[in-house]
Amino acid sequence: MSLLTLSNLSVTLRTRAVLRDVSLDIGEGEFVGLIGPNGAGKTTLMRAALGLLPFSGESSLTALPQHERARIAAWMPQSREIAWPISVETLVLLGRIPHLGAFGDPSPEDRARVDAALDWMGLDAMRHRAASRLSGGEQARALIARALAQDTPLLMADEPIAGLDPAHQISTMRTFAQLAEAGKSALVSLHDLGMAARHCTRLVMLSEGRLVADGPPAEVLTPERLADVFAITAWYQHTDQGTVYQPLEVLR
Amino acid sequence: MSRLAIGLCLLVIALFAASLLIGPAGTGPGESLAALFAGDGGPLTLVMREIRLPRAILALMIGASLGLAGAAMQGYLRNPLAEPGLIGVSGSAALGAVLSLQTGLAAAFALALPLSALLGALIGMGLVMALAGPRGGSLTLILAGIAVSALAAALTSLVLNLSPNPFAANEIVFWMMGSLADRSFTHVLLALPLMALGALLLALVGRGLDALTLGEDAAGAMGIDMRRLRLTIVTGTACVVGAGTAVAGAIGFVGLVVPHVLRPLVGARPSRLLWASALGGAAMLLAADIAVRVILPARDLKLGVVTALVGAPLFLHLILKLRTERI
Amino acid sequence: MPHRAGPCILAFPRASDRRRGSGRRSGAARLACAALAALAALGALTPAALADAPDRVVSMNLCTDQLAMLIADDGQLHSVSHVALDPRASAMADEAARHRINHGRAEEVYLMQPDLVLTSTLSARHTTAMLRRLGIPVITLAPANSLEDVHDRILEMGAALGREDRARAIAAAFDEDLARLRATATTRPSAVLYYANGYTLGDQTLAGQILLAAGFSNAASAAGYETGMRMPLEVLAMTAPDTVVTSRRYPGASRAEDIMDHPVVQALRHSSTAAAIADHDWLCGTPHVLRAIESLVRTRRALQGDGS
Numbered sequence: 001m002s003l004l005t006l007s008n009l010s011v012t013l014r015t016r017a018v019l020r021d022v023s024l025d026i027g028e029g030e031f032v033g034l035i036g037p038n039g040a041g042k043t044t045l046m047r048a049a050l051g052l053l054p055f056s057g058e059s060s061l062t063a064l065p066q067h068e069r070a071r072i073a074a075w076m077p078q079s080r081e082i083a084w085p086i087s088v089e090t091l092v093l094l095g096r097i098p099h100l101g102a103f104g105d106p107s108p109e110d111r112a113r114v115d116a117a118l119d120w121m122g123l124d125a126m127r128h129r130a131a132s133r134l135s136g137g138e139q140a141r142a143l144i145a146r147a148l149a150q151d152t153p154l155l156m157a158d159e160p161i162a163g164l165d166p167a168h169q170i171s172t173m174r175t176f177a178q179l180a181e182a183g184k185s186a187l188v189s190l191h192d193l194g195m196a197a198r199h200c201t202r203l204v205m206l207s208e209g210r211l212v213a214d215g216p217p218a219e220v221l222t223p224e225r226l227a228d229v230f231a232i233t234a235w236y237q238h239t240d241q242g243t244v245y246q247p248l249e250v251l252r
Numbered sequence: 253m254s255r256l257a258i259g260l261c262l263l264v265i266a267l268f269a270a271s272l273l274i275g276p277a278g279t280g281p282g283e284s285l286a287a288l289f290a291g292d293g294g295p296l297t298l299v300m301r302e303i304r305l306p307r308a309i310l311a312l313m314i315g316a317s318l319g320l321a322g323a324a325m326q327g328y329l330r331n332p333l334a335e336p337g338l339i340g341v342s343g344s345a346a347l348g349a350v351l352s353l354q355t356g357l358a359a360a361f362a363l364a365l366p367l368s369a370l371l372g373a374l375i376g377m378g379l380v381m382a383l384a385g386p387r388g389g390s391l392t393l394i395l396a397g398i399a400v401s402a403l404a405a406a407l408t409s410l411v412l413n414l415s416p417n418p419f420a421a422n423e424i425v426f427w428m429m430g431s432l433a434d435r436s437f438t439h440v441l442l443a444l445p446l447m448a449l450g451a452l453l454l455a456l457v458g459r460g461l462d463a464l465t466l467g468e469d470a471a472g473a474m475g476i477d478m479r480r481l482r483l484t485i486v487t488g489t490a491c492v493v494g495a496g497t498a499v500a501g502a503i504g505f506v507g508l509v510v511p512h513v514l515r516p517l518v519g520a521r522p523s524r525l526l527w528a529s530a531l532g533g534a535a536m537l538l539a540a541d542i543a544v545r546v547i548l549p550a551r552d553l554k555l556g557v558v559t560a561l562v563g564a565p566l567f568l569h570l571i572l573k574l575r576t577e578r579i
Numbered sequence: 580m581p582h583r584a585g586p587c588i589l590a591f592p593r594a595s596d597r598r599r600g601s602g603r604r605s606g607a608a609r610l611a612c613a614a615l616a617a618l619a620a621l622g623a624l625t626p627a628a629l630a631d632a633p634d635r636v637v638s639m640n641l642c643t644d645q646l647a648m649l650i651a652d653d654g655q656l657h658s659v660s661h662v663a664l665d666p667r668a669s670a671m672a673d674e675a676a677r678h679r680i681n682h683g684r685a686e687e688v689y690l691m692q693p694d695l696v697l698t699s700t701l702s703a704r705h706t707t708a709m710l711r712r713l714g715i716p717v718i719t720l721a722p723a724n725s726l727e728d729v730h731d732r733i734l735e736m737g738a739a740l741g742r743e744d745r746a747r748a749i750a751a752a753f754d755e756d757l758a759r760l761r762a763t764a765t766t767r768p769s770a771v772l773y774y775a776n777g778y779t780l781g782d783q784t785l786a787g788q789i790l791l792a793a794g795f796s797n798a799a800s801a802a803g804y805e806t807g808m809r810m811p812l813e814v815l816a817m818t819a820p821d822t823v824v825t826s827r828r829y830p831g832a833s834r835a836e837d838i839m840d841h842p843v844v845q846a847l848r849h850s851s852t853a854a855a856i857a858d859h860d861w862l863c864g865t866p867h868v869l870r871a872i873e874s875l876v877r878t879r880r881a882l883q884g885d886g887s
Contacts, residue, residue: 052472070475081467083330084520097463098475104459104523130520146466150474277813295819302842303813353832417831419775426834434777434812434838550809552776 002027003072003154003185004049009057011048018044020209026154026187031180033200034189037230040206042189043078046156050075070098074150078158080139085130088142092117095149117149120175137164144172155179155186161195173199197221197236197245205229217243227251256517260531264312267538271308272300274542276549306437311541312534314500317447317492319533320526322507324454327461327522328485332512332570333390336493337504339397341376343404345497346427348372350408354415366446370494376400377486390574429556430501432541439499450491453484458523465522503555505563506533512566632741633695639683640699641668642863643720646736647697648674649865650746658691667827670859670867685709697739723864725788726757732864753866760872761792768821768882769798772857773844775826775835777812781805786861789868793875816843822882823847824855
């Protein structure tokens with residue numbers, strides 16, 4: 001079953017075409033890495049798909065009423081905004097907002113989801129600390145846990161591993177991969193091509209607002225595309241310890 | 253009901269009772285309450301029912317409104333400095349009220365007074381939000397607030413100075429600082445409809461404000477209709493602030509102090525802060541109104557003087573705190 | 580604390596001073612009044628020094644305006660204040676319209692080249708001081724705080740204008756009418772004068788004396804408000820007078836005047852058969868106060884339900 005279908009999605013901000021005719025389909029069990037240089041339109045693509053900015057074309061999500069969208073797709077924006085010193089637990093509980101009843105009291109199931117998300121992101125020990133006073137990496141993990149607690153078939157995240165230490169980068173990527181293994185899907189933008197190549201089941205490459213490649217990492221990350229789109233060379237190898245990918249030189 | 257809710261309710265009840273029992277008539281509490289409830293038609297009954305009761309009810313209503321409005325605005329703008337008085341919403345409401353009084357509109361039909369104040373508040377709020385932007389930092393918000401406040405204050409003074417009524421010009425201070433002296437049930441009834449509507453609207457925004465803790469994008473993706481939320485908050489705030497200002501003048505700092513004090517006690521959750529601030533605001537204004545009567549019983553000391561004495565130092569403290577973080 | 584500010588206190592509800600736009604009705608102003616009252620005593624002495632009757636007189640105060648209009652010879656009074664034109668404050672608005680109007684500013688008054696300026700001891704003293712520096716004789720009259728003061732002011736005005744005979748005639752007529760009107764009622768209904776801002780006037784004021792002359796007792800005085808003071812609404816309610824006399828409202832709205840519509844005031848007024856309004860006849864110590872007494876006597880009779 002398809003979780004997200006985008007057809008001919010285009011976004012024009014002021015007079016500049018930021019995204020042009022992007023079509024994409026994400027099914028169940030996929031961990032899709034969204035890659036591309038700065039300004040390629042990764043964030044715009046995801047925000048448009050969620051209906052957070054005006055676009056032309058079609059998105060299967062925006063065809064739904066807003067409150068139903070929130071049960072299909074969770075979204076973790078790049079700006080890690082936590083306005084008030086709420087506890088980590090409360091922060092993660094915010095992810096349950098689309099599921100709450102009329103009076104807003106969390107049910108035992110809501111509590112269980114929150115506990116699971118905290119556990120998954122290793123935040124159990126700091127659940128009572130004020131989220132706004134955590135370190136940047138801890139905040140990122142708390143926000144990922146929040147998105148996980150929303151318990152949607154599709155999770156979209158904008159550069160979720162930026163600013164995390166290597167261990168947490170890897171464990172976060174593993175979390176998304178596990179979600180995919182459990183039948184859910186994730187669409188995650190990232191700059192670390194090594195991480196993308198190693199953990200994602202599929203990569204979508206954007207360049208100047210256009211989709212230039214879509215497929216398994218090995219097929220997308222060809223030397224020609226790397227040269228064209230990123231202007232770099234890289235070393236790519238399947239090893240007995242998994243895929244290893246290392247950018248090497250700048251071409252221009 | 254949490255312990256906080258019970259504590260705040262008891263505080264409000266105690267202050268309400270104190271407000272009923274303190275006044276220049278200087279009668280005993282038992283005697284006063286007997287006159288209030290039994291109602292023998294004597295002078296004390298008149299004092300209790302027509303002077304003190306409406307005054308206490310207005311303090312309760314307006315205080316709750318200001319607390320609620322402060323919590324809602326702070327939640328929406330994600331800024332602890334947002335407050336109807338400081339950013340000029342109350343001042344604009346006062347301008348609307350003064351205009352309707354001096355043009356005779358308020359005399360033509362009674363609800364014109366709160367409705368004009370509502371319109372003033374809406375314009376003021378719209379101006380501030382347009383100037384500060386949806387995610388304006390503290391600095392732009394405060395600058396926009398200063399601009400709108402100054403303009404509203406100047407126009408209010410101008411209208412009152414141009415009034416053919418010799419007393420009007422002396423009432424600039426009432427419109428800037430607020431007072432509940434000599435108000436009656438007429439004023440309660442004038443303020444009540446809009447205030448109830450506004451409170452109802454603001455009671456609905458809790459979930460949206462919670463979600464907004466993580467920013468507009470995250471809230472939008474959690475199923476919160478941002479446009480509707482903005483409209484609800486602007487309308488609700490303008491309703492409660494407009495209705496309150498129309499009968500009691502602009503009273504500042506309640507919406508700043510109360511959410512700030514109560515925020516740690518509700519775990520900083522904007523939704524829980526809403527009702528807590530309503531109760532806290534009622535308590536603060538009842539206390540302030542008791543204070544003005546105790547400090548200078550015979551004079552009409554303005555409420556805004558007392559609230560500013562408490563609020564302004566806190567405001568400075570907040571600015572110092574935010575200086576390093578956000579401005 | 581009851582202010583011992585004597586005559587000055589009456590100045591507050593007087594429209595002439597209100598309309599000058601001064602917000603100075605606080606305690607500070609009352610203190611300043613005490614100083615002015617002392618000056619007034621000096622000012623009152625000066626008329627005797629004037630040998631010839633002035634023939635170009637400018638009055639800058641509502642009360643001196645009216646006294647001057649009553650006493651001056653044709654053409655003698657050149658200008659009166661703009662307040663005298665306002666029928667809400669002035670009992671002689673029509674008469675005032677026949678004169679040139681001034682706004683009590685030193686510059687405009689100086690340019691009128693008067694040989695005498697008349698004003699109240701309470702009027703802007705900077706203006707009077709300035710005019711005196713410019714060499715223009717200024718005579719200040721103290722406000723009347725009693726009906727006896729009215730008699731004295733008439734004579735003082737006569738002396739200032741060199742019209743002593745006319746003044747004596749008016750004063751005599753005033754005394755006669757007053758004696759006729761002055762009530763000797765045995766049962767006096769109680770009344771409170773209640774103005775904008777909850778201001779009340781006690782026995783030691785002209786309005787308080789009018790009230791007494793008309794056969795009322797002043798409940799504010801009984802409650803300790805001897806002069807002009809703010810009386811909280813609660814105290815008014817507890818005083819529970821037989822009637823409340825309020826003042827006429829000005830156009831435009833003010834919260835200060837709203838108090839006269841408060842349910843408490845309305846309840847106290849409602850219980851009386853007639854509600855008196857203190858209007859332009861009450862403001863100044865002129866023979867017009869007789870009209871105020873007359874209408875108040877009618878109110879009292881209606882209140883007591885007798886035709887006597």
